[in-house]
Amino acid sequence: MSGTHVARRWASSVVVQALGPLCAFATVFVIARLGGAAAQGRFAQTKAWVDLLVVLGCFGFPQSIVYVVNRLAASARRLAWISLAYGLAFAPLAWLLTVWGQSRGWAGSGLEAGTAGTLAPALAGML
Numbered sequence: 001m002s003g004t005h006v007a008r009r010w011a012s013s014v015v016v017q018a019l020g021p022l023c024a025f026a027t028v029f030v031i032a033r034l035g036g037a038a039a040q041g042r043f044a045q046t047k048a049w050v051d052l053l054v055v056l057g058c059f060g061f062p063q064s065i066v067y068v069v070n071r072l073a074a075s076a077r078r079l080a081w082i083s084l085a086y087g088l089a090f091a092p093l094a095w096l097l098t099v100w101g102q103s104r105g106w107a108g109s110g111l112e113a114g115t116a117g118t119l120a121p122a123l124a125g126m127l
Helices: 003-058 061-072 076-104 111-126
Strands: none
Touching: 003 076, 061 076
16 A cells, blocks of 8 residues: 555544544534523533443443454454344443433433433444
8 A cells, every 4th residue: 555545544534533523512512502501511411421321331342343353353244233232232221320310310301311311322332
């Protein structure tokens, strides 16, 4: 591979990786402008709960999949099904954790917490 080809692929990877933080920043900016400080606080509390559940849900999964595919030549299709099954198995746990966190006042209240419990398994499955 030529240096130019590597640089082009690296640059496109950096751009794709930067889109996530840019979208998060834009979302917070729009929420703050449209809803004010209270809406931004509710969003931050819900997002923190989703982030916690995603970390618990992923639990090293992305790194282990990369390792197994690259080192052990495992089937990507088989690993995709395992990831899906893991995400579906984690969904009830995420829901229970959200109900528990909501009862303690950690997960927000009402719609925000319900959304967090619903989104976390989906996000963990995508990661």
